[in-house]
Amino acid sequence: xxxxxxxxxxxxxxxxxxxxxxxxxxxxxxxxxxxxxxxxxxxxxxxxxxxxxxxxxxxxxxxxxxxxxxxxxxxxxxxxxxxxxxxxxxxxx
Numbered sequence: 001x002x003x004x005x006x007x008x009x010x011x012x013x014x015x016x017x018x019x020x021x022x023x024x025x026x027x028x029x030x031x032x033x034x035x036x037x038x039x040x041x042x043x044x045x046x047x048x049x050x051x052x053x054x055x056x057x058x059x060x061x062x063x064x065x066x067x068x069x070x071x072x073x074x075x076x077x078x079x080x081x082x083x084x085x086x087x088x089x090x091x092x093x
Contacts, residue, residue: 002043003069005033008060010076012049023047042071053079 007030012022026047027034034045048063050056053076064072082088 002041003071004043004067005037005045005071005073006048006063006067007033007045007073007075008048008050008056008063010050010053010056012051019049022049037071 007026009022009026012018027045030045030047037045048059050059056076057074060072060074063070
């Protein structure tokens with residue numbers, strides 16, 4: 001089985017309809033990335049809604065280990081700038 005590109009995205013409202021709309025909107029926005037992934041041997045691009053930042057990060061870490069062949073991408077908004085001496089992961093996790 002070919003690997004997937006999994007994009008873990010922070011945000012979204014509660015409920016099934018909101019979940020479906022969230023995925024549909026992001027899949028439309030990332031359509032070109034999906035096509036590029038398929039062209040380069042991936043099965044498809046999957047949008048994973050993480051809701052809050054901590055939940056999104058935990059799902060990203062867990063699934064990155066669960067699906068080691070997949071390309072897992074984390075997309076969260078910036079709450080603050082990253083201090084010069086810090087690493088981005090220090091802010092996210």
